[in-house]
Amino acid sequence: MSDAPPSRSFKTEDKRGFLQKLAEMLHPGPDSKDELIETLVEAQENDVIGAQSREMLEGVIRMADMTAGDVMVAAPRMDIINIDSPYEDLLHVIIDTAHSRFPVYEDQKENIIGILLAKDLLKLQRAPELNIRALLRSAVFVPESKGLNNLLREFRGNRNHLAIVIDEFGRVAGLITIEDVLEQIVGEIEDEFDVAEDDGDIFGLGDHTYRVSGDTAIERVNEAFGVSLPESDFETIGGLVAHEMGHVPKRGEIVALSGLQFIVLHTKGGAVRWFKVSPVIAAAASADAPA
Numbered sequence: 001m002s003d004a005p006p007s008r009s010f011k012t013e014d015k016r017g018f019l020q021k022l023a024e025m026l027h028p029g030p031d032s033k034d035e036l037i038e039t040l041v042e043a044q045e046n047d048v049i050g051a052q053s054r055e056m057l058e059g060v061i062r063m064a065d066m067t068a069g070d071v072m073v074a075a076p077r078m079d080i081i082n083i084d085s086p087y088e089d090l091l092h093v094i095i096d097t098a099h100s101r102f103p104v105y106e107d108q109k110e111n112i113i114g115i116l117l118a119k120d121l122l123k124l125q126r127a128p129e130l131n132i133r134a135l136l137r138s139a140v141f142v143p144e145s146k147g148l149n150n151l152l153r154e155f156r157g158n159r160n161h162l163a164i165v166i167d168e169f170g171r172v173a174g175l176i177t178i179e180d181v182l183e184q185i186v187g188e189i190e191d192e193f194d195v196a197e198d199d200g201d202i203f204g205l206g207d208h209t210y211r212v213s214g215d216t217a218i219e220r221v222n223e224a225f226g227v228s229l230p231e232s233d234f235e236t237i238g239g240l241v242a243h244e245m246g247h248v249p250k251r252g253e254i255v256a257l258s259g260l261q262f263i264v265l266h267t268k269g270g271a272v273r274w275f276k277v278s279p280v281i282a283a284a285a286s287a288d289a290p291a
Contacts, residue, residue, distance in 0.1 A: 033062075033064075037061060041054065056186055059185040063149060064148075064149055066148045067145050068143070068144055068151055068165045068176050069144030069174075070148075071148070071183075072144070074173070075172050078172075078174065079093065079097045080102060081093055081102050081105075081116065083105065083106045083132065083133065084106070087124055090121060094121060096251045097251055100117065101116070101161065102116045103115060103139065104136055114139050115136065116132070116137070123135060142154075142163045143165070143167075152178070152182075155178045161177055162176070163177075201215065210276070210278065211265065211277075212237060213275075214237060214238025214275065215238060218235065221237050221260075221277075225260060238271055238272040241255055241264075241275070244257060251264050252264060259279060260277055262275045262276075
């Protein structure tokens with residue numbers, strides 16, 4: 001015999017109204033992420049949401065399937081410092097790269113022992129007797145398979161902004177920052193070197209030199225400066241310069257190609273964002289001019 005009162009129904013009451021049920025029959029909800037994204041596109045076309053809102057919502061949806069390995073800065077492109085480096089060398093690296101956080105290794109680059117904040121290095125100026133090891137923050141390690149949703153939650157919870165990514169064998173595969181994760185939602189986060197895409201990629205400067213985006217097509221550079229940089233193997237000037245240097249370019253490095261001098265102004269994610277470009281002859285004359 002049932003203990004339930006006779007008047008109580010075992011069926012869950014459906015509180016949806018007739019019109020709501022009819023609308024759901026005629027226009028069923030999305031059954032997949034692709035359909036959900038299509039729904040967002042329709043919502044934008046119907047002026048229900050704006051373009052920026054749609055892009056952010058799409059970013060949130062797509063991010064659910066992404067891992068740390070998908071967006072990390074690969075190990076060869078990481079800017080890391082040696083715990084045994086002299087103070088002046090550390091300061092030089094921090095100024096050249098303009099990062100705020102650096103993985104620190106000992107003996108070999110695989111042996112990450114902590115994270116150094118650029119602002120903490122200033123403490124050594126006032127107290128040279130300090131051991132740099134005392135300034136290190138604990139390093140956070142995450143697997144390549146770590147979902148971005150979970151990683152963002154951990155970044156917010158533990159107030160870390162950088163994590164070291166390791167592969168299935170426990171080796172350092174790269175690093176990832178909270179900015180890398182957020183950019184999957186809001187798009188690239190602009191910095192002081194960024195300009196709108198429609199504003200162009202080559203800018204004249206007051207000293208008769210030029211600021212050139214690393215993504216600028218080699219063909220455009222050739223046309224703008226009247227030179228003949230090779231276009232066969234690379235599409236962008238950043239790719240060509242990196243190839244000629246033989247390594248990932250760092251801020252302040254200089255290379256001359258086809259009569260042009262390229263100075264690396266800014267890098268991000270291991271790629272050059274901006275060069276300062278001038279004819280080699282003019283650059284030499286400027287260097288020889290009396291102070």
